[in-house]
Amino acid sequence: MNPVNILVVEDEFIVAMDIQNRLRKFGYTVLGLADSGEEAIKKAADNSLDLVLMDIHLKGNMDGVEAAQIIHNIFNIPVIYLTANADESTLNRAKGTEPFGYILKPFKEKELKFTIEITLSKHRMEKKLKQNEQWLTTVLKSIGDAVITSDQSGTVTFMNPIAEVLTGWNYSDAFGKEAAEVFNIAHETTRIIIESPVKQVLQSGITVGLPEQTILIAKNGTEIPIDDSVAPIKDDKGNITGAVLVFQDITERNQILEALARRQQEFKALVENAPDIISRFNPQLHYVYVNPAIEKVTGISAETFIGKTNAELNLPEEFCRICDRKLQQVFQTKEETEFECSLAIAQQTRHYHTRLVPELASDGEVYFILSIARNITALKLAEAQLIHDAxxxxxxxxxxxxxxxxxxxxxxxxxxxxxxxxxxxxxxxxxxxxxxxxxxxxxxxxxxxxxxxxxxxxxxxxxxxxxxxxxxxxxxxxxxxxxxxxxxxxxxxxxxxxxxxxxxxxxxxxxxxxxxxxxxxxxxxxxxxxxxxxxxxxxxxxxxxxxxxxxxDSTMYTQVTQLLELEMDLRRAVERQEFQVYYQPIVLLETYKIIGFEALVRWQHPQYGLVSPDNFIPLAEETGLIIPIGYWVLCEACRQMRAWQVQFPIDPPLTISVNLSTKQFSQPGLIEQINQIIQETGLEGGSLKLEITESVLMENIQLATFMLLQLQQMNIQLHLDDFGIGYSSLSYLHRFPSNALKIDRSFIAKIGANGENLEIVQAIVALAQNLNIDVIAEGVETLEQLAQLRLMKCKYAQGYFFSQPLDSKSVETLIVSGIEPRY
CATH class of the missing domain: 3.30.70.270 (Reverse transcriptase/Diguanylate cyclase domain)
Structure with missing residues (x-):
């Protein structure tokens, strides 16, 4: 059995792949996928296709209906529409392309396979019938009449080339011979020689037809079945001057008749085995023919239908009313019509699309109506499901x-x-x-x-x-x-x-x-x-x-509106570079020496002045604006730190700490961006410390570990920011190449006089010491907090106790003056 080659035309790649897999599961060959009408037409021209599954909505300028029309007209390939669109206008357009099926998505595999098999069977039958018609037409066009004429005595006076071929006589040899010798005929069945019709015509003067089953015995003995007649040739006075013998080889005609008989049998088989209900009605609305399909639906034998109306068969009243009214309409208008109706029998309702075609007599009146009813129950259920799903x-x-x-x-x-x-x-x-x-x-x-x-x-x-x-x-x-x-x-x-x-x-x-x-x-x-x-x-x-x-309440709407306005201002702030970097010193507690700074962004709003990070950083995170803002802060902080290192050379040199948000850290190309900034600013990697919260790392542990190792190779340090308020997963501290833990300010705030959180902070400091990494306390504001941290041997700290965040000019003054120790 030859493989069935199918082209799938679908604009959604995932859906196309799903259909392809299902088709291959059924044993079909998918020669290709196309997502536009233009591509579908090209593939139809290049491939030997048996079927096209066509979506209606496609990419490009051509939809599926236009593509289907071209494929049908030019390549005569059957098309099945496979789409989620079932509106009436689309159906009407699609119907004009003479599709072989229309399947609505989502569909069942059984429905798809059934429709494909019916389509292929129907197309093969139509193709076969078309081939038969073409063959018959060729045969009919090739038939030519043989002509022999004789004089009054019955001797041959003329033969045309076809007569030469059929009789086996050359005209030159046959000329002057008795017509009966050249035109030797017999009865095909009895083998009895038939008297020369030429002689009969010459004697009677009337036209004589050849008897049925007449065969011509050619010169070489070949027997050829022939048919036609012999007529007298008369002069203008009516005297017989000869005869004309016109005959033709009816071998091909007999073959045609046999072929027509076979074709009739094929049509009969097609009609009687068709799933559609096919019937004929006379002007009295009586059934004159029904195919067996009607028996499967109604349970009434086909013979019972003949000579009866719908009402006489006790079919449902509503069905009778609609069907009879449409039949009467066609008998009156003589025009074809289509309609849909339901047939409820044995507690089962089926939906049918019926086409009524008038059969006209020679006087132009309708003498029969052909009815073709297709079961569209599945389509109706699909439409109902589509409406429900919508x-x-x-x-x-x-x-x-x-x-x-x-x-x-x-x-x-x-x-x-x-x-x-x-x-x-x-x-x-x-x-x-x-x-x-x-x-x-x-x-x-x-x-x-x-x-x-x-x-x-x-x-x-x-x-x-x-x-x-x-x-x-x-x-x-x-x-x-x-x-x-x-x-x-x-x-x-x-x-x-x-x-x-x-x-x-x-x-x-x-x-x-x-x-x-x-x-x-x-x-x-x-x-x-x-x-x-x-x-x-x-x-x-x-x-x-x-x-x-x-x-x-209305205040909520006001707040949301204000937040939206703030977002718009924030977007403009990125374009207008309204941000400033402030710096808070990080202090070595043993000597109060400034060892570096943390970069903190501030927004200089043109209307509201300096905006706190708490008021715009969460919004920047949500909108994704944190990425361009963070990049600018990192670049500016590195540039400024390098300038201070040149201006205030100390050993070891000052460092800069910069926060990385979740979105920044997960951004592709972050490592390349950081490397570019270091190269452009001239800052050594060892002078840059990136602060990342535990939650950022825990979102994708493998990716985080890989990126941190890359940063470590660049000699850039990692500080775990806000340690203690996130996952605090000790098992991952060994995996992450971190250099320091930053204790969140919420813990530091309560270790003063009342001593709350003291054990937690002490545990974090001890953990860092055991891991041989630094620890930095954030948010130090009081002398009591400082004293507790010193007792715990916490090495570094930052906070308002030492200095609030400062602009770059104030930082330069602070570096020169230093921080005065307080005990």
Missing amino acids: FHDVLTGLPNRALFMERLERALMLTKRRTDYIFAVLFLDLDRFQVINDSLGHTIGDQLLTALARRLENCLRAGDTVARLGGDEFTILLDDLKNINDVTSVAERIHEALTSAFQLSGYEVFTTVSIGIALSRGSYNRAEELLRDADIAMYRAKALGKARHEIF
């Missing part, structure tokens, strides 16, 4: 954003008509859902979302709507509220429902949600405004500690 979340089965917004719009319009109508929108977001996804995997995460959807449904009243917007975000529409307590009661039920664990594939998972609430009371004109305010309130709930709910 308005529902695939994972949870909940309404999606589109359906939720439609219902929200409806509720909002109702408030315009009913002054007593109140509703509320709840915006829910899972707390720490990303942690669950990262630690347990996306499969468990999906299971959690599905299970959460069921619990949320159980918390609502009849008529309320819960929807999944996407990710871990859900919304609820509480309809027709009596008072505010109805809203808070639902929110509290949700919190209560989440107190028990979710059992997910052997894992016991706890989660909470932050809920924002927006009430319909107010001047809302658009559904998006309610959703926006509920979202804002949800973020307020998260900011206040999560696992709680907050009701929106």
Whole structure:
């Protein structure tokens, strides 16, 4: 069996690969993939294709319908549309390309294979029939009549070349001989010689036809079946002057008749084995023919249909009404029509697309109607599923954003008509859902979302709507509220429902949600405004500690607006270079000697003045602006430190510490950027210390270790910043090539007179000493804190006790004057 070669035309590569894998699983050969109409046409021209699976929406300027039309017209390759688009206009366009099938995504493998096999079978049959027609046409065009004429005595006077070929006589040899000798005929079955028809015509003067089964016995003995007639040749007075014998070799005609008989059998087999219901009706709407497919659907034998109407067969009333009305329409208009109807039999409803074709008599009247009904139940179910999927979340089965917004719009319009109508929108977001996804995997995460959807449904009243917007975000529409307590009661039920664990594939998972609430009371004109305010309130709930709910008020919107304005200002600040680097000294506690500085960025806002990092660094992290800001700070700090080293040469030289954020550290090309800065500024690698928090390193331990080793090769030191408040995973301290631990200021702040956190700080100092790395205390502000650190033998410190962050000019003064020891 020859392999079936298929071309897959699909603009989405992942979907194309999936289809290719399925086709290969079925045993088909995929000769290629194309994502545009132009590429599909090129591949159709280059390859020996049996079938094209065509998506409608493609890349490029040509869609699938245009490409299918060209492939069908030029290459006569069957096309099956395989697409998610099933709107009426697209179907009408696609129908004009005479496709062999139309499959809606998502589809089942069985549906795909079935459609392909039917298409290939149908195309082979059509191709065979077309070949037969071409062959028959060639045969008919090649048939020519042989002509022999005689005089009054019956001797040959003329032969045309075809007559020469058939009789085996050359004209020169046959001339003057008796026509009966040249035209020797007999009965094919009885073998009896037939009297020369020329003689009969010359005697009777009338045209004589050759008997059936007449054969011509050629000069060489070849027997040729022939047919036609002999007519007298008369002069203008009506006297017989001879005869003309016109005959033809009907060997090919007999072959044609046999071929036509075979073709009729093939057509009959095709019709009787077709899955479509094929039938014919007379003007009285009686069935005159049905194929066996109708028996499988109705359970009524094909013979029973003949001579009866739909009503007489007790078919469903609605089906009879629609079908009979359409038949009458075609009989009246004499025009073909198509329609869809349903046939419910034996508690099963099937949907059919029916085409009615009028068969016209010679007088132009319709004497029969051919009906071809195709089962489109699968298509209808797919359309219904497509509509459902368009308005529902695939994972949870909940309404999606589109359906939720439609219902929200409806509720909002109702408030315009009913002054007593109140509703509320709840915006829910899972707390720490990303942690669950990262630690347990996306499969468990999906299971959690599905299970959460069921619990949320159980918390609502009849008529309320819960929807999944996407990710871990859900919304609820509480309809027709009596008072505010109805809203808070639902929110509290949700919190209560989440107190028990979710059992997910052997894992016991706890989660909470932050809920924002927006009430319909107010001047809302658009559904998006309610959703926006509920979202804002949800973020307020998260900011206040999560696992709680907050009701929106106008101050929240003001704060969000201010934050947006700050973001726009921050973006302009990057372009306008409104940032400054301040420097805080790092001091050797034993001598109060300044050994280096930490670079701290400040924003000189043109309107608000100097903006604290606490007010813009988190926003810069969130928006990604921290990357260009961080690069500028690193470059400026290295440049400035190198200038101070030249201006204030000491041994060892001053160092500069620069913070790296999570986004900076994970940025591709960071090592190359740092190396470029060192090369351009002339700063030695040993004078640069990069401060990185534990959480940055723990996000991707392997990548972090590799990058830190590269930095170590450049002689750049690593300081673990804010040590003690993150993972504090001792097992990884040995893996990371760190040079120092920086104790977070939150620990230092409480080791004064009351001695809180004293043991923690002491443990960190001891840990650093045991690991033979330095330790730096941040945020030293009091003499008591300094005394405790000195007793612990903490080597370095920084903080307001020694100096607040300074601009570059003030730093130069501080370097010259030094820091006065205080005890």
